[in-house]
Amino acid sequence: MEGISGLSGDVILDTLGQIIPLVIGVIVGVVVLEFLLYNLLAKTFKLKNALAYTLLAPAAIAILAFMLYPLFFNVLLAFSDLKRDTFNCYSPIALGECELDHLYGLDYAVENFTDVFFRVRDGEIIGWGRLLRTADSTFPVLLGRTILWTVVNVIFHFSGGLALALIMNQKIRFKGIYRALIVIPWALPGVITALTWKQEFHAEYGFVNTLMQGIGLEPISWLRDPVAAFVAVVFVNIWLGIPFYMVMLLGGLQSISVEYYEAAQMDGAGALERFRFITMPLLRPILIPAVTLDVIWTFNKLDLIVIMTGGGPEEKTNILVSALYNAAFGTAATQQLGFAAAFSIVIFFILFLFAIVWITSSGGLKEIYDR
Amino acid sequence: MSTITQPKPTAVRRQQNGLTSQQIRAVIGAAIAVGGLVLMVANQMNVAFLLVGLLLGLLVWKPFHGVLVAYSIISVYPVLRIVSISLRPSTGLLSRSLDIIPAGASLQSYSNLFNEEPFLQWAWNSLSITVAVSVIGVAVAATGAYAFSRWRFFGRRPALIFLLTTQMIPAGMLVIPIYVIVAQLGLTNQIIGLVLAYISTAVPFSIWILKGYYDTIPPDLEEAAMVDGCNRMEAFWRIILPLSTPALSIVFLFNFLGAWSEFIVAKVILTAQSVMTWPLGLNQLIGTFQTDWGKYAAGSVLVTVPVLLLFMWQSKYLISGLTLGSVKS
Numbered sequence: 001m002e003g004i005s006g007l008s009g010d011v012i013l014d015t016l017g018q019i020i021p022l023v024i025g026v027i028v029g030v031v032v033l034e035f036l037l038y039n040l041l042a043k044t045f046k047l048k049n050a051l052a053y054t055l056l057a058p059a060a061i062a063i064l065a066f067m068l069y070p071l072f073f074n075v076l077l078a079f080s081d082l083k084r085d086t087f088n089c090y091s092p093i094a095l096g097e098c099e100l101d102h103l104y105g106l107d108y109a110v111e112n113f114t115d116v117f118f119r120v121r122d123g124e125i126i127g128w129g130r131l132l133r134t135a136d137s138t139f140p141v142l143l144g145r146t147i148l149w150t151v152v153n154v155i156f157h158f159s160g161g162l163a164l165a166l167i168m169n170q171k172i173r174f175k176g177i178y179r180a181l182i183v184i185p186w187a188l189p190g191v192i193t194a195l196t197w198k199q200e201f202h203a204e205y206g207f208v209n210t211l212m213q214g215i216g217l218e219p220i221s222w223l224r225d226p227v228a229a230f231v232a233v234v235f236v237n238i239w240l241g242i243p244f245y246m247v248m249l250l251g252g253l254q255s256i257s258v259e260y261y262e263a264a265q266m267d268g269a270g271a272l273e274r275f276r277f278i279t280m281p282l283l284r285p286i287l288i289p290a291v292t293l294d295v296i297w298t299f300n301k302l303d304l305i306v307i308m309t310g311g312g313p314e315e316k317t318n319i320l321v322s323a324l325y326n327a328a329f330g331t332a333a334t335q336q337l338g339f340a341a342a343f344s345i346v347i348f349f350i351l352f353l354f355a356i357v358w359i360t361s362s363g364g365l366k367e368i369y370d371r
Numbered sequence: 372m373s374t375i376t377q378p379k380p381t382a383v384r385r386q387q388n389g390l391t392s393q394q395i396r397a398v399i400g401a402a403i404a405v406g407g408l409v410l411m412v413a414n415q416m417n418v419a420f421l422l423v424g425l426l427l428g429l430l431v432w433k434p435f436h437g438v439l440v441a442y443s444i445i446s447v448y449p450v451l452r453i454v455s456i457s458l459r460p461s462t463g464l465l466s467r468s469l470d471i472i473p474a475g476a477s478l479q480s481y482s483n484l485f486n487e488e489p490f491l492q493w494a495w496n497s498l499s500i501t502v503a504v505s506v507i508g509v510a511v512a513a514t515g516a517y518a519f520s521r522w523r524f525f526g527r528r529p530a531l532i533f534l535l536t537t538q539m540i541p542a543g544m545l546v547i548p549i550y551v552i553v554a555q556l557g558l559t560n561q562i563i564g565l566v567l568a569y570i571s572t573a574v575p576f577s578i579w580i581l582k583g584y585y586d587t588i589p590p591d592l593e594e595a596a597m598v599d600g601c602n603r604m605e606a607f608w609r610i611i612l613p614l615s616t617p618a619l620s621i622v623f624l625f626n627f628l629g630a631w632s633e634f635i636v637a638k639v640i641l642t643a644q645s646v647m648t649w650p651l652g653l654n655q656l657i658g659t660f661q662t663d664w665g666k667y668a669a670g671s672v673l674v675t676v677p678v679l680l681l682f683m684w685q686s687k688y689l690i691s692g693l694t695l696g697s698v699k700s
Contacts, residue, residue, distance in 0.1 A: 059515030066571035189632030
């Protein structure tokens with residue numbers, strides 16, 4: 001029975017048959033678990049914080065099973081030779097012949113991590129390792145491009161968002177309307193943004209080129225040229241990120257009392273001085289977490305690049321995370337999951353190092369966990 | 372910056388000489404707008420000249436409004452254009468016109484989408500997954516966050532820092548092990564596999580936001596209830612949870628919005644046509660540009676409208692929810 005748009009009664013029943021038992025099972029499971037655990041901890045062991053541990057248990061189990069276990073498994077994968085050809089070896093259900101004599105080992109880990117950085121022939125390093133196919137996909141090139149990507153994006157997000165927030169903080173009419181319109185890019189589903197802009201950067205039918213020709217510029221085949229493609233992706237991500245800053249900074253600006261400015265003006269401070277010595281310091285508690293989050297989000301921005309350019313042309317718009325995705329699941333590679341796992345650990349450490357240096361030097365997230 | 376409205380001495384002096392700077396700017400602005408009109412007439416009624424003239428005029432007359440209008444256009448134009456493309460008649464799909472309301476507007480693309488693509492099935496799959504993730508996320512996180520907010524138990528601080536760190540984990544780093552685990556369990560192409568994958572990121576985030584909200588509810592409330600004979604769980608159930616409805620709905624919404632348009636994990640886990648979610652379906656439509664742009668546009672409008680409405684309706688709470696997680700005042 002084929003309904004309209006492929007949605008037949010069978011399909012609906014099939015989906016509901018999977019979803020409803022799962023949801024009910026989880027909720028009943030949570031209640032039963034908490035009940036049993038509380039009786040055990042409080043009545044049998046007489047623990048002081050029994051209720052706290054009981055309440056934590058469901059979340060702890062979920063995080064353990066769906067977050068910590070995969071992370072641990074990812075490290076284990078870095079010690080494996082998992083790729084498309086050897087997938088059967090690692091499956092709990094034996095599906096076929098397996099040529100590996102051992103599944104996990106230090107030798108695989110050494111090979112995987114070396115491959116991230118170096119190309120080795122006959123035990124000698126002959127150059128930077130290629131993470132994908134071209135010489136443009138080596139570790140230093142990708143790291144450099146990721147840093148460029150992050151810095152450019154964050155600077156534009158910040159300055160654009162701050163400028164808009166400062167204007168919106170003036171006494172001005174139609175504020176609500178402007179705000180609703182400017183926030184729209186943030187509210188759009190990310191997939192729609194990426195797919196739509198991909199079309200709009202189309203050399204012939206996209207509006208970007210039509211507009212450029214309208215003001216007398218030469219059209220550019222945006223997504224065919226490496227530099228233009230990178231500019232296009234950066235542009236879209238800036239467009240996406242500005243509303244977030246505007247909203248956050250506007251909230252911060254509105255919380256600054258007018259009295260500070262009045263007092264400063266009495267003392268003869270000009271607009272620039274007021275901005276520098278009142279606005280910026282008082283915005284700091286909002287600004288630092290916003291920038292921290294933005295750096296992390298931008299560094300990890302995977303879907304936009306994968307959808308808009310797929311990392312191309314010539315693998316020249318990849319940043320670290322999109323190269324990782326392509327190495328694991330892209331068409332260019334043979335699903336080298338063991339190698340990709342090692343690569344992902346390296347990426348995480350880069351971000352982690354940044355976070356430690358940045359957070360300790362700015363004291364940025366102190367307010368969050370000091371409570 | 373400041374919004375002090377003191378009479379400006381310079382403005383007063385100019386007024387005595389004739390025109391204020393405000394009036395001068397208004398005149399120049401109007402002149403530029405008229406210039407745009409003239410250029411439009413001179414160039415076969417090309418509306419672009421008039422629009423640019425109006426915008427430049429506004430920039431001169433009222434710079435703040437000019438900047439905001441210009442940026443609003445940048446924000447909204449791509450969205451309006453998708454709506455416009457979805458309304459184009461099939462003969463004009465590849466037209467290069469920039470008009471917002473296309474000539475001969477029709478709903479042809481929408482009916483093509485429903486008749487030629489399993490769009491409703493994509494949307495249904497997405498909806499089931501999304502609702503399941505949102506409900507489970509709230510159910511699992513609600514009590515855990517309460518424990519984080521009210522007790523100072525052993526391991527609390529490291530656990531909170533860990534929750535924060537999970538926000539930093541690159542998607543690619545979780546996709547690899549989750550893909551392998553789901554594949555080993557034989558759950559690829561099962562929507563249940565995707566639900567389990569999404570829960571991994573939904574739960575830590577939900578706990579974080581809910582904890583921030585519980586922190587703002589004074590503990591005196593429960594203590595008063597407990598003096599009146601409630602036990603702690605009754606107090607939580609009868610007082611804290613009802614008070615937290617805004618936060619619970621924020622968490623539900625965040626998880627909803629996150630799962631509704633997730634692409635990367637879905638692409639890796641779901642490959643069969645019958646289980647595709649809408650992001651995968653629309654991505655597939657884009658693959659063949661010439662024929663399917665209208666259908667793609669129609670589909671995007673249909674999946675985006677509910678999200679935009681939700682966002683507008685809840686935007687105050689969504690934004691305060693976000694700041695709740697990151698900033699404490």
